[in-house]
Structures are given as C-alpha cells and as structure tokens.
Amino acid sequence: MTKRFGGAVAVDALDLKIPAGTYCCLLGPSGCGKTTSLRMLAGHERQSSGDILLNNSEISGLPPARRGTAMMFQSYALFPHLTCLDNVAFSLRMRGVLKAERHAKAREMLRLVELEALADRLPAQLSGGQQQRVALARALVTNPAALLLDEPLSALDPFLRGRVRAELKRFQRELGITFVHVTHSQDEALALADLVVLMKDGRIEQQGTPFEVFDAPRTAFAARFMGGHNVIRLPEGLIAVRTDRTRLLPPGAGAVPATIRDVEYTGTGYAVTLIGPGREEWTALVDEAALRARPLESGQAVGLGWDREDLRPLAED
Amino acid sequence: MSSSPPDRRPMGRPVAPLLQAAPLALVLLLFFVFPLLATAVVSLWNYTEYSLVPDVTQRNYVEMFEGCSNLGEGLCTTFRTYLSTLRLCAMVWAFTTLFGFAISYFLAFHIRSDTMRMALFLVCTAPFLTSNVIRMISWLPLLGREGVVNQFLISTGVVDQPQDWLLFSDFSVVLAFVHLYTLFVTVPVFNSMMRIDRRLLEAAQDAGASGWQTLWHVVIPLTKPGLVIGSIFVIVLVMGDFVTIGVMGGQQIASIGKVIQVQMSYLQFPAAAAQAVVLLGLVLLVIAVMTRLIDIRREL
Numbered sequence A: 001m002t003k004r005f006g007g008a009v010a011v012d013a014l015d016l017k018i019p020a021g022t023y024c025c026l027l028g029p030s031g032c033g034k035t036t037s038l039r040m041l042a043g044h045e046r047q048s049s050g051d052i053l054l055n056n057s058e059i060s061g062l063p064p065a066r067r068g069t070a071m072m073f074q075s076y077a078l079f080p081h082l083t084c085l086d087n088v089a090f091s092l093r094m095r096g097v098l099k100a101e102r103h104a105k106a107r108e109m110l111r112l113v114e115l116e117a118l119a120d121r122l123p124a125q126l127s128g129g130q131q132q133r134v135a136l137a138r139a140l141v142t143n144p145a146a147l148l149l150d151e152p153l154s155a156l157d158p159f160l161r162g163r164v165r166a167e168l169k170r171f172q173r174e175l176g177i178t179f180v181h182v183t184h185s186q187d188e189a190l191a192l193a194d195l196v197v198l199m200k201d202g203r204i205e206q207q208g209t210p211f212e213v214f215d216a217p218r219t220a221f222a223a224r225f226m227g228g229h230n231v232i233r234l235p236e237g238l239i240a241v242r243t244d245r246t247r248l249l250p251p252g253a254g255a256v257p258a259t260i261r262d263v264e265y266t267g268t269g270y271a272v273t274l275i276g277p278g279r280e281e282w283t284a285l286v287d288e289a290a291l292r293a294r295p296l297e298s299g300q301a302v303g304l305g306w307d308r309e310d311l312r313p314l315a316e317d
Numbered sequence B: 001m002s003s004s005p006p007d008r009r010p011m012g013r014p015v016a017p018l019l020q021a022a023p024l025a026l027v028l029l030l031f032f033v034f035p036l037l038a039t040a041v042v043s044l045w046n047y048t049e050y051s052l053v054p055d056v057t058q059r060n061y062v063e064m065f066e067g068c069s070n071l072g073e074g075l076c077t078t079f080r081t082y083l084s085t086l087r088l089c090a091m092v093w094a095f096t097t098l099f100g101f102a103i104s105y106f107l108a109f110h111i112r113s114d115t116m117r118m119a120l121f122l123v124c125t126a127p128f129l130t131s132n133v134i135r136m137i138s139w140l141p142l143l144g145r146e147g148v149v150n151q152f153l154i155s156t157g158v159v160d161q162p163q164d165w166l167l168f169s170d171f172s173v174v175l176a177f178v179h180l181y182t183l184f185v186t187v188p189v190f191n192s193m194m195r196i197d198r199r200l201l202e203a204a205q206d207a208g209a210s211g212w213q214t215l216w217h218v219v220i221p222l223t224k225p226g227l228v229i230g231s232i233f234v235i236v237l238v239m240g241d242f243v244t245i246g247v248m249g250g251q252q253i254a255s256i257g258k259v260i261q262v263q264m265s266y267l268q269f270p271a272a273a274a275q276a277v278v279l280l281g282l283v284l285l286v287i288a289v290m291t292r293l294i295d296i297r298r299e300l
Helices: A034-040 A084-094 A097-111 A128-140 A159-173 A188-192 A210-215 A221-225 A290-292 B016-042 B059-064 B079-112 B114-129 B132-135 B148-155 B168-196 B196-207 B211-239 B243-248 B256-265 B271-294
Strands: A004-006 A009-010 A022-025 A069-072 A147-148 A176-182 A194-198 A203-206 A229-234 A237-242 A247-249 A254-263 A269-274 A279-287 A301-305
Touching: A009 A034, A009 A290, A022 A034, A022 A188, A034 A069, A034 A147, A069 A128, A069 A194, A069 B196, A084 A097, A084 A247, A084 B196, A097 A128, A159 A176, A159 A188, A176 A188, A176 B132, A188 A221, A188 B114, A194 A210, A194 A221, A194 B059, A203 A210, A203 A221, A203 B211, A210 A221, A210 B271, A221 A229, A221 A237, A229 A279, A247 A279, A279 B114, B016 B271, B059 B271, B079 B114, B079 B211, B079 B256, B114 B168, B132 B168, B132 B211, B132 B243, B168 B211, B168 B243
Parallel strands: A022 A176, A022 A194, A069 A147, A147 A176
Antiparallel strands: A004 A009, A194 A203, A229 A237, A247 A301, A254 A269, A254 A301, A269 A279
16 A cells, blocks of 8 residues: 655555454654554555455445554543543444443453553543553454554653553453554564564565564664664675674674774673774674673774674665 | 751741732732722612712612512513523524634634644634724624615515614624624634644544544533633623623613613712622622533633
8 A cells, every 4th residue: 555645655555464463563763654554554544545454354445433443542542531431431432332331341441451440530640551551441442353553652651661561462462453553662563563564764674573573684774773783884795793693803803893982881791882994883792701701992903703694684775 | 858948937927929929919909809899889888869878778789679579560670681681691602602613623623734723813813903892883884774784685686675683683782792702712712622632533533433423522522611711701791791782782772781881871870889799790600600510720
C-alpha cells in the first residue's frame, strides 16, 4: 500500500504480511512512515493505493470500528470526563449495548488488566501505567483480531516503561491476538517483537526476528539504527561488526587502524571509543579481564580485528 | 523533614501578603462591594415625589409584589414582567448557544490551519469594533415597514403586504440580542473546544461512534464549561438589559431592566433599588444552579 500527502510520499509501496498472533514492531526514526502505516491499518488514514487484508478479508474500505482492529493511542486518548469503567464500556455504549451488560463486560476487561478496584476513578486520577492499562482494556473490549499500538510506552517514565513493556508482552501471549506496535526505540522492538519491521523513508528497510535484524543488518542504516554495530568501510566494501565482537589488536595488526579516544567503564566491562582514519567513530566492548591483562588509554594506536564469521557485508545505499 | 525553618515572625501574621492583596481588595471594595451595599441599603429607604427619606421600610418590596399572592386575578405586574424577561432570556440563550456552538465547532474542528482559524476568529470579533447601540440601531432601516427586508420580500412576491412583525416585536429583540451576544458564547466555547485532544475524536471513531455520537458523548461533555460560562454572560446581560429591549421592542415589551430604568427616571431610587436587589438574587440563583451542574473553576 502507498500513502501520499499532496506530493509527498509518506509510505511507499509497503508490502508486509504479519502472521496471526504475532507481536510485530514497526520500528524507525520519526518521519519514516511507521505511524502513518499504523493509521492506515486502523482506518484513520485512507491509503492512496493498495489493499489491507485482515484474516484474508479486505478491510481498507471499512470504517475503523468495523475492521476488527482496535487502536491504542499515543498518550492513550482516554475520555477525561468518563470513569475508567465508562471509558472501557464506551464502544459497547456506541453500539447500544444496555448499561448492565456493557458494565459487566467492562468490569471483566478491567479485571483482566487488574484495575477493577479503580473502575470509578477518572483518568486524571490514575498513574501513567494505570492509564495505559485502561487504554488497553478499552481497546480489547471489542475482541479485536489485531491491536494497533501507537508508541504505547513513550508517555511513561523510564522505570515504568520496562514494567509496562513486560506486561504488554504477557497480554499478547495470553490473548493470542496480533499486536502491531509502533516505536522508535530499538530496545523496545528487540524486547517485545516476534517480527521487527525496520522502516526508513516510507519503505521497509529490513524485516525479520529481532535476532536476525540485530545480528545481521542488511544496510548501514539498519546497522546504525539498531545500534551495537561498527560500520566500517573496507576496500572490498561496507561491512558491519558487532561492537562486542570487535577486537582490539596491536597497531598494524587487524583490518583497520584506529586511535583510542576514551575508555568508559560500563559495569559489566569497558566501552572503548575509537576514531578511525577517516574520523569515523567506532566502539569496542572489552571485558574486564582483557583490559586488565592489557591496559588501554586514550591516544593509544590500535588495530581493529574480528573473526571471519562476525563480519556482515552491507548493501550500499 | 527533620527540622522546620526558623519562624522569623513568631508573633502576629506576616504583613507583606496583606499589603500585596490590598490594592485589589480596595478596588473591589470601592467599585463592587460598596455599590452593592448602597443599593441594598437604599432599597430599604422611603421616598416621596420629590425626596428620598433614609429609613428601614419594607414598602418598596411590598409594593413590588402587590397583588402577587392573589393568583386568581391573573399574574401581578412584577411576575408578568419577570416572565416576559425570562422568556426573552430563554429564547436568546437558546439561539446564542446554538449559533455560538456551531461557529466554535466549525472554527475548532473544520478549519485545519491555525492561521486561517485565527483570521476567521478575528472576523467574528470585528463587529465589536463598533458600539453596541450602533449595531442595534442599524437593524432599524432593515426591518421597518419600508425597510430593505420588506421591500425585498414584496418585490420577490413572497408577501404582498409589508410585514409588521419584523420590527418592534419579540423577533427583532431576539434578533438584536443574538447578534450582540453570540460572540460571548463563541469565545468560551471555542476555548473549551481547542483544549479537546484531537485523538479523543479518533478514539471515539475507533470505538464505532458516529459523528453525532461523538458530538453528544465526547465534544459536548468536554465543552460544557465553555457553554456554562457563555450562558452566564448571556443570561446576565439579557436579564439586566433595557436599551436593546427598548429600542428593538419599540418600548412595548416589558422587562425588569426597563422597569428599573423607568423608576430611576421618576427618581424613585428606593423602588428601583429594591427591583435591582430582587433581580440580582434571581440571576445569582440561576448561576448557582448552573455552576452546581458543572465545575467551571476546573476550566479557568
């Protein structure tokens, strides 16, 4: 599918198949089209061309509520004038479900997210994590086949983010429905996803399991965005080597020379920042024992090396 | 907290905050509390054709409600006047709220660019650059028997006689009021609407709400504070008005403001003051009921 805004192409011929019951993360920098893609799935944007199929039926002509998808909005978009219970029951109310019935169903959803005790509170009286769970309950009350989450963790502080992230994964596993989660954080994608879809400029740059995308980036962009890689230009082409597989060798040895700029203690080891001959910045993770055996200091000249199987050739952009 | 900061003024209360509050308190005392008290006091005075007599008498209140306990003979003058004023007020309120809401809705949700929105909003306020009275009087040549509207209706054959109900009628009074006061609803309602997170509308759509359902279940509840503030403006302005009702009603329509003005012109200040006190009480009651329904302080 393709989305154009005026002359600008926001999403360019996106072709993606997400198996049912998958936790899929659309990952990319801001402006890469990931949110637009999600909004097209949800039905809040109309694609300029192409089809959207859910369980093998075409849904792109349907309004958001009839698609079998539910959306969890960035910063949740809870109705501030309604209690948690009424927020969760909102979509049932719109369908004309009677009060007793919709409240019973909503209570059941709140029990699922362990917020039953707070059913009569207003959203403003809840913490960020609790609001997020109300939003989740509200999205799930219609039994969607796919849940679409737009940056669901970005409104939370870093401490909560980790906990809520684990909860999201647990809900997805227990419910067995498809989650499509938009994020710009590669940590989030690696931790949560069964399928990582890395996007750039409206196109899919690379997709695969978190391990595949992290361990074997196809392009320099993928390697840099996922992090943990040194992108190095060798005479035979551009390559990536994981920072934890990059070895520091005596000067003259290895494939490329470099100068140490900084040695930082990271707790589990040391991060050595290096400057290449073309002012490139690289990092090598060195464990404590290795550093103690052969001390390093800034300004020191070294050579970079790696094992043959750790080298990942990159496609030229 | 292991230790509290040392109290530099153990005796008495600090003076600085009181001094800081003093200028505003003084202004309020002089221009708000004093006139109200004076009105209340004068409403208890006596008067003759040519003099005011300081006194504590119930005469003004008794005369105001003379014959009002006897409902068998129809409503007394005061009740009928109040009823007429309240009826006008209700009509004006209904129309200004409807138009104010519609205009705000259009500006807030249908105009996409901020520049355009501000430009149109300023256009809405442009008529306020002229005086109230001029805007009101300019209706007269339009609505009169020989006025533009009648001429147009006759020339197009819609009617064959000039229409009298266009001017000096409830219609012209309500029209002028709506023209004058719709902006007083538009501004607070627009303000409330601009605070609504646009994602809430998408969330409602996502939940299967139709346009009308979104309006009723999301937009209107979240706009209520603005609606209440606008309503207070309109009700206060219309209940106390005598100029618009006088000019547009051809001095034929009864209103409390008009009664007070007439009493003032006959120098019956105590009687006018008593009317004013009763009117103030009624308007405060209306506002109390409305603010009980919605907590507007949350919005201010």
